[in-house]
């Protein structure tokens with residue numbers, strides 16, 4: 179089929195009206211967008227810059243926007259990608275652009291992955307079951323394509339958030355039964371821009387084309403972190419204060435007292451109280467809140483008993 | 497008559513009393529009868545580890561099961577977290593573990609049969625859009641609403657179930673006579689989960705969504721999640737200041753929008769209790785009588 183690839187050209191500076199260059203190719207519908215781009219580079223324009231290595235969906239490198247949607251383009255046939263025999267190709271928005279559609283992979287993913295301790299630190303466990311290893315294997319299938327970033331609501335407002343792929347990498351080590359550094363790792367992952375900054379919007383899981391289900395991995399990492407007694411990194415105690423305040427509220431009242439949790443999360447009655455004062459006063463004025471603390475609900479003692487049991491169950495399993 | 501076990505959640509009993517009041521009035525008009533569960537616990541909201549929230553939610557599910565009723569929620573987060581627990585508890589081995597270790601002490605057992613449904617889903621699937629339309633006494637004509645779902649009513653796909661549930665707010669808005677003003681972030685995070693952890697992130701999200709609704713010409717946003725409401729309404733002024741712009745976008749709870757169209761009094765629906773003024777919305781409403789005589 180005859181196709182036009184409209185590829186964004188230019189250097190690092192991006193703008194809404196980036197210029198696109200049209201390349202005409204004659205390829206089979208099942209040819210991948212990646213192969214079509216290689217053909218352009220080899221036969222028409224050696225200056226065209228883009229990333230890509232394996233060509234079989236393994237390395238995750240060739241990610242770019244195809245008609246506005248982020249794809250791993252070696253897995254995307256041109257026949258499927260085209261719209262009226264045209265394909266518009268742009269660089270991914272969540273990383274600096276180097277040239278044309280080539281993105282800065284270091285800033286996009288590797289700096290984030292490298293900010294966590296690498297490698298299994300052997301703990302002496304030599305035999306593991308397939309069952310124990312299967313979640314680890316699944317996480318290891320991540321190709322670092324970063325398509326999960328496309329949905330991520332945190333990356334959307336803060337490019338420094340470590341993001342699903344890098345946190346999934348931490349999961350891979352923490353859940354490896356042969357690794358002896360779980361606690362240090364969850365502390366690292368718990369610093370600002372890490373696992374506690376995830377807003378569990380489940381977008382990453384919705385976007386990942388390789389069934390890593392990264393949001394679940396992040397939430398499991400949080401659960402494991404709590405089990406290990408770690409509720410934040412060392413530099414952002416607020417995350418731990420928030421968790422503890424939330425837990426205390428539900429444990430003792432059965433329900434969440436969201437105003438009190440907010441005050442406690444911001445650092446107790448004085449600091450938190452002052453911070454919450456303007457909102458609190460406005461809420462009072464509008465009849466949205468009253469000054470009385472939450473009362474215990476019926477059933478509070480049963481909920482408290484569940485917490486006590488949870489502590490016993492997780493202690494014996496630890 | 498539709499009957500449900502009702503799980504109002506913490507926030508409708510705390511910082512968003514107007515949600516509880518408005519849903520009660522709307523349920524009356526729609527012939528939805530509920531039995532409120534008063535002795536159950538907070539869902540954990542995705543904050544608490546599932547190791548403790550699953551037992552709490554299994555207890556809630558077991559109580560609804562004993563009543564022989566589906567569980568109705570009015571909060572996207574409650575829905576998503578209890579819904580996910582219900583899904584995990586479909587696994588007989590895990591259910592047996594939770595029953596034995598946690599529920600047995602209280603003489604409870606969860607058999608895995610409780611359906612969990614948000615009020616938004618009940619409106620479309622149990623009440624029905626035709627029935628809803630027939631009850632409209634004050635069509636929201638000329639008013640534009642941007643839907644804002646709350647993450648947990650969009651994802652994960654296996655917990656949310658039917659795909660078309662991702663478009664229910666739009667359908668309801670149209671049935672009520674309003675215009676849908678689309679925004680790209682309608683299924684994104686409002687920012688609330690990060691509010692006390694990474695405030696700049698939270699405020700940036702809020703400014704983005706409310707700002708987009710304003711730029712697209714919405715008169716209000718509507719949400720089925722009180723946590724989104726706390727954020728989009730309660731934090732909007734700070735978010736707008738951080739983004740160096742003015743927004744002033746009224747945020748309605750879903751039952752408030754429905755209630756307005758069914759002819760209920762805006763004050764009674766708690767529209768005066770929001771942080772961002774809803775006065776402009778109220779001023780646009782036709783008197784109910786006029787609307788009725790006109791039809």
Ligand code: SF4
Nearest residue numbers: 320321323324326386
């Ligand atoms: S989690 Fe999925 S989408 Fe994200 S980088 Fe890994 S493979 Fe790609």
